[in-house]
Amino acid sequence: MSPEPILVEQLSKTYQVPEREGGFGAAVRSFFKRKYKDVKAVEKVSFRIEPGEVVGFLGPNGAGKTTTLKMLSGLLHPTSGRASVLGFTPWERKSDYLRSMTLVMGQRNRLSWDIPAADSFLLNQAIYRIPDDEYKKTYKELDELLELEPLMKKPVRNLSLGERMKCEIAAGLLHRPRVLFLDEPTIGLDITGQARIREFLREYNRRTGAAILLTSHYMADVTALCERIIIIHHGQLKYDGGLTDLSRKIAPFKLIGVMLSDADSHDLSRYGTEVQNEEDMDKRYLQVRADEVTRVTSQLLADLPVHDITIADPPIESVIEQAFNQ
Amino acid sequence: MHFLKLISTFLKVNIQMSLAYRADTVVNILLNIMWLGWELLGLSIIFNNTTTLGGWGIGELIALLGVFRLINTMMASIIWPNTEKFNQSIRDGSLDYTLLQPAPSMFLVTFSRITIWRMWDLILSIVLIVAGVRMAGDVATPLNILTFLLLTVSGAIVLYSLWIVLIAFTFWFTKFDNNVTILQALLDAGRYPVSVYPAWVQIIVTYLVPIAVATTVPLQALRGDLTFGRVLIFLAVSIVAAWVASLVWKAGIQRYSGASS
Numbered sequence: 396m397s398p399e400p401i402l403v404e405q406l407s408k409t410y411q412v413p414e415r416e417g418g419f420g421a422a423v424r425s426f427f428k429r430k431y432k433d434v435k436a437v438e439k440v441s442f443r444i445e446p447g448e449v450v451g452f453l454g455p456n457g458a459g460k461t462t463t464l465k466m467l468s469g470l471l472h473p474t475s476g477r478a479s480v481l482g483f484t485p486w487e488r489k490s491d492y493l494r495s496m497t498l499v500m501g502q503r504n505r506l507s508w509d510i511p512a513a514d515s516f517l518l519n520q521a522i523y524r525i526p527d528d529e530y531k532k533t534y535k536e537l538d539e540l541l542e543l544e545p546l547m548k549k550p551v552r553n554l555s556l557g558e559r560m561k562c563e564i565a566a567g568l569l570h571r572p573r574v575l576f577l578d579e580p581t582i583g584l585d586i587t588g589q590a591r592i593r594e595f596l597r598e599y600n601r602r603t604g605a606a607i608l609l610t611s612h613y614m615a616d617v618t619a620l621c622e623r624i625i626i627i628h629h630g631q632l633k634y635d636g637g638l639t640d641l642s643r644k645i646a647p648f649k650l651i652g653v654m655l656s657d658a659d660s661h662d663l664s665r666y667g668t669e670v671q672n673e674e675d676m677d678k679r680y681l682q683v684r685a686d687e688v689t690r691v692t693s694q695l696l697a698d699l700p701v702h703d704i705t706i707a708d709p710p711i712e713s714v715i716e717q718a719f720n721q
Numbered sequence: 722m723h724f725l726k727l728i729s730t731f732l733k734v735n736i737q738m739s740l741a742y743r744a745d746t747v748v749n750i751l752l753n754i755m756w757l758g759w760e761l762l763g764l765s766i767i768f769n770n771t772t773t774l775g776g777w778g779i780g781e782l783i784a785l786l787g788v789f790r791l792i793n794t795m796m797a798s799i800i801w802p803n804t805e806k807f808n809q810s811i812r813d814g815s816l817d818y819t820l821l822q823p824a825p826s827m828f829l830v831t832f833s834r835i836t837i838w839r840m841w842d843l844i845l846s847i848v849l850i851v852a853g854v855r856m857a858g859d860v861a862t863p864l865n866i867l868t869f870l871l872l873t874v875s876g877a878i879v880l881y882s883l884w885i886v887l888i889a890f891t892f893w894f895t896k897f898d899n900n901v902t903i904l905q906a907l908l909d910a911g912r913y914p915v916s917v918y919p920a921w922v923q924i925i926v927t928y929l930v931p932i933a934v935a936t937t938v939p940l941q942a943l944r945g946d947l948t949f950g951r952v953l954i955f956l957a958v959s960i961v962a963a964w965v966a967s968l969v970w971k972a973g974i975q976r977y978s979g980a981s982s
Contacts, residue, residue, distance in 0.1 A: 465817070468821060469820075469821070469978075470817050470820060470821065470978055471978050472975070472978050486978065488820070490823040490824075491823075493821055493822065493823040494823045497821075498817075498821055500814075500817070503813070503814055503815055503817065503818065504815060505815070505818045507734065507738060509737075509738045509741040509742070510734065510737045510738050510741060514733075514734055514737055515734075517730065517734075518730055518731070518734050521726060521727050521730040522727065522822050522823065522824050522829075523822075523823060524723065524823075550741060
């Protein structure tokens with residue numbers, strides 16, 4: 396058995412998607428003769444994740460994130476390649492494997508709509524064969540972190556989205572999985588809701604040492620939880636490494652913000668590329684190559700009536716976007 | 722043991738779900754009482770006008786109705802609701818969660834919904850069977866009763882296997898919502914002894930799609946009409962059916978995980 400919880404080698408998945416032109420004639424023709432097109436959802440992706448690691452799995456819509464997570468949780472068979480999670484081959488779907496991992500999909504419901512979550516939890520307890528004392532212990536812990544108790548008595552349909560998500564996540568963790576695959580766990584939640592789930596995941600990871608592979612469209616989730624990120628685009632791995640290294644590799648730029656006494660009258664184009672920063676409208680911002688920062692700064696200070704100056708890394712969102720587009 | 726515990730947990734959860742909506746609950750109870758009245762009325766009309774049907778006397782027909790209702794209870798309380806849930810779960814993707822649970826998927830798909838309102842039909846079916854047998858004046862030997870019970874179970878297994886195959890087709894066709902309507906239509910033919918039907922229908926419902934195995938055949942066993950060899954054949958049919966169904970199901974799941982996105 397391999398010591399690392401997740402090992403992925405050259406994993407590929409190709410879908411056959413029915414394809415036809417628009418229009419009535421084409422619809423009738425396609426009824427009799429289907430044409431299929433191969434869509435490469437994931438192409439030769441490799442990575443490994445160590446125990447206790449929290450890794451952000453990023454990419455634009457349709458990049459292959461969900462497909463990868465589904466292969467790793469055993470729902471999909473890959474077209475080629477290998478994967479091993481906790482020493483199991485996921486798509487063999489052995490009971491012992493299913494009992495030691497979880498997949499939480501933010502856009503799908505696992506809880507029954509008409510009954511309180513507490514009853515669905517008991518059903519899970521029976522299916523996962525969790526002994527009573529262990530169940531109570533885990534539930535108490537989850538309750539402590541997520542404040543579940545007040546939500547347990549209401550039918551799930553009467554819960555708010557944020558409350559429901561807490562219950563969904565808890566339902567996925569009752570069996571104390573050692574590997575967590577989270578697909579957009581904070582989708583649709585407000586800022587406080589997102590922050591709560593984030594805080595919970597961090598604490599859960601700290602307490603249990605479970606490995607977490609997480610996709611999210613909210614960069615805050617990623618920056619708060621993950622030291623390491625994996626970026627895929629068009630099914631291919633684009634980047635695998637530290638979050639902080641990413642800016643250095645992908646976008647070796649700094650942002651220099653200057654506050655000038657008569658802000659609009661100066662032409663800054665000869666110092667660097669001017670960029671918009673909506674969070675701070677008082678300053679004007681220049682994107683400058685990292686190795687040029689000292690020179691440009693002293694030049695700015697010498698040439699212009701500078702009141703205030705800041706030097707910062709570009710926001711991670713824009714760096715990642717740049718990484719997607721490379 | 723574990724599976725019995727699971728079924729009882731499913732049952733509990735389903736009772737809770739059924740009780741969640743009060744008006745719905747009341748309507749369900751009323752509907753079921755009406756339905757029963759309707760069935761008894763239909764039966765009395767038939768027997769006020771004739772005393773035999775396809776060579777069967779009134780007592781035997783009542784017992785047949787009992788078996789038919791027994792099978793129908795299985796349809797109404799387990800097969801229909803789970804089909805609905807299954808079709809929906811394929812469309813909204815919640816089948817993924819079912820497949821991730823560490824229990825056989827065929828089992829989970831079969832028992833996750835149980836319509837409890839039809840469960841009391843079980844009692845009615847048994848009453849009908851017992852009353853029918855006594856009315857017919859049959860002196861059923863213990864052996865006849867045993868084969869009757871065995872064949873009722875094996876008949877249910879045959880129907881169940883047919884159902885599994887039908888819903889598993891959804892994995893290939895993506896949308897196949899009328900899957901169980903076919904089964905129900907065939908089953909309705911089992912309301913009367915197969916011998917009332919023309920020969921070609923008899924052949925279809927006995928051998929091709931063996932619905933009669935689930936209804937008429939157990940009764941024939943009770944009447945002592947079946948040879949030992951035929952009993953064995955019917956038992957073997959149910960074992961083969963269950964085996965084929967589980968193979969088709971496995972292939973379907975394989976197909977699902979190969980093709981879905």
